[in-house]
Amino acid sequence: MTAIRSSRTRLLTAAATGVLAALSLTACGDGSGVEDDGSAHVSSSSSASESDGSGFWAEEGDESAPGGTEPGEGKDSAASGKDGEEGKDGKGGNGTSTATNGSGAVTCHGSGTKTVATPVRRPLNHVLLTVTNTGSKTCHLYGYPAVRFGEAQSVPPVIESSKPQAVVTLSPGESGYASITTSAADGTGTHGRTEKSLAVHFQDRSGSWDGLAPAHPALPAKGVHVDDTLRVSYWQQSRDDALTW
Secondary structure, three states: OHHHHHHHHHOOOOOHHHHHHHHHHHHHHOOOHHHHHHHHHHHHHHHHHHHHHHHHHHHHHHHHOOOOOOOHHHHHHHHHHHHHHHOOOOHHHHHHHHHHHHOOOOOOOOOOOOEEEEOOOOOOEEEEEEHHHHOOOOEEEEEEEEEEEEOOOOOHHHOOHHHOOEEEEEEEEEEEEEEOOOOOOOOOOOOOEOOEEEEEOOOOOOOOOOOOOOOOOOOOOOOOEOOOEEEEOOOOOHHHHHHHO
16 A cells, blocks of 8 residues: 555656646746736737728728718719709700800890981991990891981982991990991982981891881981982991991
């Protein structure tokens, strides 16, 4: 029995010695024991968080961080782009306004305009007609004025060489012009007379004077001398062009 107990004691002692040796070797290998083990574990967890977790948070940040793209923001931008295209096509905004102004232009006539007849010194025996658009829409002065002095039954002929290259267009507030040669400068005209009233008739796009209100500009109190050389120019965009003829 004594031999058996001694044997058991030696075995236990040897086992205990082996365990202590193993612990000693572990401690010596890490340099700071259990505290280092814990520190190493924490460091490993932190690295894993930076490797896996940082990727996750970056992805979340793209979707919800301030300054990022909010849900539905892309759709709103697309809608804005569509609105802009509609504006360019004239379906809204400035496009609509421009289309309305263009299609809303009318023929200039006695209503919505102011007509003034002014005798001028140069050229001799000329009256300048000035038509100003007093309306709210752009208007066109087509062709030339049909003028009637007093009770005349016919209108004077137009000076064909005065025809402009384009129709005279008047925006609100703008003026157009035409000249009237009332009599021959050298006195060779016949059937001379003095007239104290004037009616100015306007043409439409087709060249007709029917259905448009005439203007009745005042003449000087002493009247205007006219003869059978009476003639008119086409409507002009400028005063100087009108007085060329």
